Amino acid sequence: MVLADNFALSLHILEDTLYLDLDDTLQKNNNSSTTVLRGFIDVTNPKKKLRKRLIQRHLVLNPSSASPDSGGMLRRYPFEMGLLLKDLPDSIESKNIKVTYNVKAKVAYAYTARSSRNCPIRLARFPFKNSMLFGDNVARSIDSRRHHAHFFDYHLTVEKDTGLSVGALLPLTLWIAPRIPGVRLLSICVFLVERRSVHGHEREEKCSAHVLSRVNPSQQNVPAHVLKEPWRGTIEYHLPNDLMPxxxxxxxxxxxxxxxxxxxxxxxxxxxxxxxxSISFETDVEIRDRQIGLLEKLGAFNLPEYEHNLLNLPSTPPPMYEYPPAYSVS
Structure with a gap:
């Protein structure tokens, strides 16, 4: 991210998204943060005497570490800064809740006024804590379990390895088994209800409902005929882009x-x-930031899984070594 104009200072962030809860165990044991913010500051200054400072940890940017550019008029100062992000909420923006973060850089000259620049940065929470290599600890699906009615049985599941994210797809799998003759499924409608409440002197909850649209309405349809045997199908729905995590x-x-x-x-x-x-089923779900969905599309969460029995030692000892037969000299 680059913020450059006619002023003498520009701030660059190498990664515009920082991920929360990536490794809380390490933070608790070492009592320190593991998240590192990386970037650099470009200072355009014709003078030789400069003093540079960042407000967070007051990092001193050594002039000898700067790399000159543009004929000596531009100096680049790389930096790394550890941050404590554990208790911070995600970056969100809605009508009644707005959370934004900025990285601010200031430069002070010897004989001129100070200048400063802000660079926006997002915070997005990881889909699971300390479970990247432990597949059994990650919730693999949303499962309604099998429900019984006097005219049919049904079972709803949503298979999603890393959870749901803003703007992603929701694959809904429906299983229906008729219990009496003549049962027919007329329609199925999927809603997502979002509730937002701000804590303060007065707690007021705002609610919004979103009707999810199908990805491919022409192909992903429920059977229009009378069900004579169990039916199972998967329908993909779009999650709205204006959701909050x-x-x-x-x-x-x-x-x-x-x-x-x-x-x-x-x-x-x-x-x-x-x-x-009309039969309804509802369950609480967790919606992640849009950036998490982009990482999932890139395969960032496709980690290898290992069978537990591969890590177990053999129950019987290996066979004893037998010496080869002696050679006979004729």
Whole structure:
């Protein structure tokens, strides 16, 4: 990220997103942060006497470490700065909640006024803590378990290795088994409800509902005919781009999401002919930052998994070594 103009100072950040909860165990043991912010500052100055400082840790940028450029008018100062990010919320922006972060650099000249620049940076929370190499500790799916009704059974699952993220796809798998003749599934509708509450003198919760659209409506359809046998299918839905990530910052605010699935079913009944019923299922889900979804598309979470039995020692000792037969001299 580059912020350059007619002024004498520009700030560059090598990575515009920092990830939270990447390794909390290391922070607790060492009582220090493991997140490193890297970048550099370009100072355009015709004078030779400069004094440079960053406000966070007041890092002194040694003039001897600067690399001159543009005929000696520009000097570049690389820097690294450790940050304590554990308790900070993600970067979000909505109507009633806005969280933004900036890195600020200042330069002071010997005979002129000071100048400063801000560079925006995002904070995005990792989809799991201390579990990158432990697949059993990562929630692999959203599972409704098998539900029974007097006219049909159903089972809903959402398979997602790293969780759901803003703007990503939600693969919903539906299994239906009729229990009486004549059962037909009319429609299925998926909602995502977002609740935002700010903590202060008055706690007010704002709620918004989003109807999820299908990725491919022409191909991913529910069966329109009467179900004579169990049916199973997967339908992909788009998560809206204007969602906020799920955040639980008790001292500041809370953002929660609930996934709701509504199914309209029609079946015959002796007394009143055909009857239509609506069945709903809902569960709390965690929505991650959009940057997490981009990392997932790049395969950043495709880590190898190992079978547990490969790490176990053999139960029986190896066979004893047997000497070869002696040679006979004829």
């Amino acid at each position: 799920s955040i639980n910052a008790p001292d500041f605010f809370v953002v929660k999401h609930t996934l709701k699935v509504s199914m309209a079913v029609i079946f015959p009944e002796i007394t009143s002919g055909r009857v239509q019923r």
